[in-house]
Amino acid sequence: MSGPMSGFGTVLARDLRLAFRRPGEMANPLLFFVLITAIFPLGLSPEPELLRTVAPGILWGAALLSSLLALDLLFKNDYEDGSLEQLVLSGHSLPVLVLAKTLAHWVVSGLPLVLAAPLLASALYLPAHAWDTLMLGLLIGTPTLSLLGAVGAALTTGLGTGSALLSLLVLPLATPILIFGARGVDLAVQGLDPVGPMYLLGAILFLAVSLLPLAIATAVRISLD
Amino acid sequence: MQAEGLELWRGDRCLFRDLSFELPEEKALHVSGPNGCGKTSLLRVLCGLSEPEEGAVRWRGKSIRRDREDYHQAFAWLGHLNGFKAELSARENLAFSVSLRRKTDDEVRNNTLDQVGLTAAADLPCRVLSAGQKRRLSLATIMLSAARLWILDEPFTNLDSKGREMISELLNSHCASGGAAIVAAHQELGVEQPYLQHLKMEDAV
Numbered sequence: 431m432s433g434p435m436s437g438f439g440t441v442l443a444r445d446l447r448l449a450f451r452r453p454g455e456m457a458n459p460l461l462f463f464v465l466i467t468a469i470f471p472l473g474l475s476p477e478p479e480l481l482r483t484v485a486p487g488i489l490w491g492a493a494l495l496s497s498l499l500a501l502d503l504l505f506k507n508d509y510e511d512g513s514l515e516q517l518v519l520s521g522h523s524l525p526v527l528v529l530a531k532t533l534a535h536w537v538v539s540g541l542p543l544v545l546a547a548p549l550l551a552s553a554l555y556l557p558a559h560a561w562d563t564l565m566l567g568l569l570i571g572t573p574t575l576s577l578l579g580a581v582g583a584a585l586t587t588g589l590g591t592g593s594a595l596l597s598l599l600v601l602p603l604a605t606p607i608l609i610f611g612a613r614g615v616d617l618a619v620q621g622l623d624p625v626g627p628m629y630l631l632g633a634i635l636f637l638a639v640s641l642l643p644l645a646i647a648t649a650v651r652i653s654l655d
Numbered sequence: 656m657q658a659e660g661l662e663l664w665r666g667d668r669c670l671f672r673d674l675s676f677e678l679p680e681e682k683a684l685h686v687s688g689p690n691g692c693g694k695t696s697l698l699r700v701l702c703g704l705s706e707p708e709e710g711a712v713r714w715r716g717k718s719i720r721r722d723r724e725d726y727h728q729a730f731a732w733l734g735h736l737n738g739f740k741a742e743l744s745a746r747e748n749l750a751f752s753v754s755l756r757r758k759t760d761d762e763v764r765n766n767t768l769d770q771v772g773l774t775a776a777a778d779l780p781c782r783v784l785s786a787g788q789k790r791r792l793s794l795a796t797i798m799l800s801a802a803r804l805w806i807l808d809e810p811f812t813n814l815d816s817k818g819r820e821m822i823s824e825l826l827n828s829h830c831a832s833g834g835a836a837i838v839a840a841h842q843e844l845g846v847e848q849p850y851l852q853h854l855k856m857e858d859a860v
Binding site: 437440441444447448451452510511512513514515516517518519520521522523654655 | 702736755
């Protein structure tokens with residue numbers, strides 16, 4: 431088989447096609463994201479001052495939870511119908527294949543959050559000059575969340591009831607992303623330069639893309655044993 | 656292909672111990688034995704999906720753990736599960752499974768679908784196919800895989816008598832063209848005598 435990235439496009443295309451055949455599953459994380467951010471003003475107070483202060487934390491916390499929500503199914507469907515075995519035995523590099531699966535998952539569950547963020551930000555009175563920092567942070571932060579979550583999903587796939595365990599495994603690892611992401615938006619709201627937290631998010635993403643596929647591949651092999 | 660002194664435990668049950676065999680090319684190995692004796696587990700060890708407690712599996716003299724991707728390209732695996740997506744049509748599933756291994760054009764795939772008798776059902780989503788039809792579709796993937804070694808776990812399940820005959824014919828022509836196969840099955844494979852090799856497994860202790 432040619433090239434180290436062979437099989438990447440095939441798996442990516444299949445997973446995206448599958449996702450579009452199941453639009454309900456696709457809409458779930460986005461719906462969850464909208465709901466969480468929408469209930470905070472009801473519970474707190476509709477005061478613009480207050481909402482503006484808490485908006486970065488709410489938006490990032492909601493994004494974190496919603497991207498974890500869909501992760502449970504990342505490998506479970508493939509595990510149950512036997513196509514995970516076939517992927518492992520396909521003769522391609524497994525880290526590359528799981529990276530393709532995770533990317534497809536992010537396009538379906540993470541990217542919509544990035545695109546919907548300005549809308550929700552405006553609902554929380556977040557000033558417009560902080561929107562680009564919010565979107566950029568989510569754009570480089572949510573892929574890391576998907577990769578981290580994929581490790582947990584691969585580990586818990588072989589177990590019957592994994593979803594609670596999955597969140598428990600992944601949430602502590604995901605907190606740095608939440609902290610830097612929300613901090614960046616905070617800085618931008620105050621008119622300060624948010625470039626520091628953004629660089630850190632970028633660095634974490636590079637680290638995750640280069641190392642986590644190996645961990646995910648190993649976890650997949652373990653769940654199939 | 657060689658297996659040397661394989662030993663596998665599941666919990667506190669020993670499924671097999673000191674199991675060795677050699678499978679030359681142009682041979683089909685018929686693995687038989689009672690339910691629960693570890694046929695599937697053995698096949699998963701031979702694929703490299705499970706690690707044996709003891710022993711090693713060698714392919715062309717090299718341990719399969721040494722060059723995993725190279726070995727995986729050499730064989731095609733058919734497990735209990737077919738590995739098809741319920742939302743995709745038979746045609747799409749076949750195209751995906753085959754394209755992971757090699758390039759084929761539509762015509763070749765359509766011919767194979769015709770051969771396994773699925774032309775009429777090719778555009779239906781796999782969700783509505785019967786168990787036997789899905790089994791036929793996985794045979795089509797195996798046929799198109801161009802693999803030297805076939806590892807098939809109960810390929811006869813759910814198939815009608817015509818389908819079972821088809822498997823026998825496929826195995827015969829695969830062996831005749833220099834391929835090898837390992838098949839776990841409760842019934843006779845229908846493979847011609849010179850190609851056939853047996854492995855009887857005992858109950859687990």
